[in-house]
Amino acid sequence: MSIKSLLVLHSYHHKNTEAVAKVLAEVLGARIVAPREVSPAELAGYDLVGFGSGIDSGKHYKPILDLADKLPSVDAKKAFIFSTCGAPAFIVTEGFIRSNHAALRAKLEARGYAIVSEFGCPGFNTNMFLRYFGGLNKKRPNVEDLKRAEAFARDLAQKVS
Numbered sequence: 174m175s176i177k178s179l180l181v182l183h184s185y186h187h188k189n190t191e192a193v194a195k196v197l198a199e200v201l202g203a204r205i206v207a208p209r210e211v212s213p214a215e216l217a218g219y220d221l222v223g224f225g226s227g228i229d230s231g232k233h234y235k236p237i238l239d240l241a242d243k244l245p246s247v248d249a250k251k252a253f254i255f256s257t258c259g260a261p262a263f264i265v266t267e268g269f270i271r272s273n274h275a276a277l278r279a280k281l282e283a284r285g286y287a288i289v290s291e292f293g294c295p296g297f298n299t300n301m302f303l304r305y306f307g308g309l310n311k312k313r314p315n316v317e318d319l320k321r322a323e324a325f326a327r328d329l330a331q332k333v334s
């Protein structure tokens with residue numbers, strides 16, 4: 174069965190999350206759109222919707238959170254969440270990623286979305302003073318991160334088909 178998937182992405186700092194989204198989109202055969210390019214009602218036409226961005230102040234970027242606030246209620250529509258974050262790689266654990274995703278997850282679940290799975294990895298970060306020291310997480314996402322993203326998408330595709 175072919176699943177109609179859409180990725181809603183906001184990625185601007187170093188396009189870190191865009192690199193992940195491209196891999197996910199390739200595996201899922203999905204289109205990538207920015208939050209401003211999609212009307213909330215349009216999402217009804219998809220079987221699976223992925224929501225992703227970088228992390229600011231421990232949450233997804235505001236355009237993604239704002240879109241989630243405007244979504245009409247759905248009946249257990251399948252969704253997934255992804256992100257890249259600029260925290261030092263050794264603290265980017267499953268639990269840390271889940272806590273970065275908590276605000277978006279709560280909004281989506283409140284609208285009736287069923288979150289199938291979540292992906293996160295470190296991303297190059299030159300926010301604020303970090304730029305004076307060459308930044309954190311240089312060259313992330315790296316090849317390994319993108320391989321994990323690919324495996325995540327394959328597993329997701331199996332779960333939803």
Ligand SMILES: Cc1cc2nc3c(=O)[nH]c(=O)nc-3n(C[C@H](O)[C@H](O)[C@H](O)COP(=O)(O)O)c2cc1C
Nearest residue numbers: 184185186187188189190227228230231259260296
């Ligand atoms: C304004 C701003 C705030 C940020 N806040 C956080 C944060 O709270 N936690 C974190 O881990 N990374 C934070 N970062 C780092 C980004 O989440 C990280 O670099 C991410 O990979 C950028 O994704 P993008 O290139 O797709 O925009 C911040 C970056 C910016 C520019």
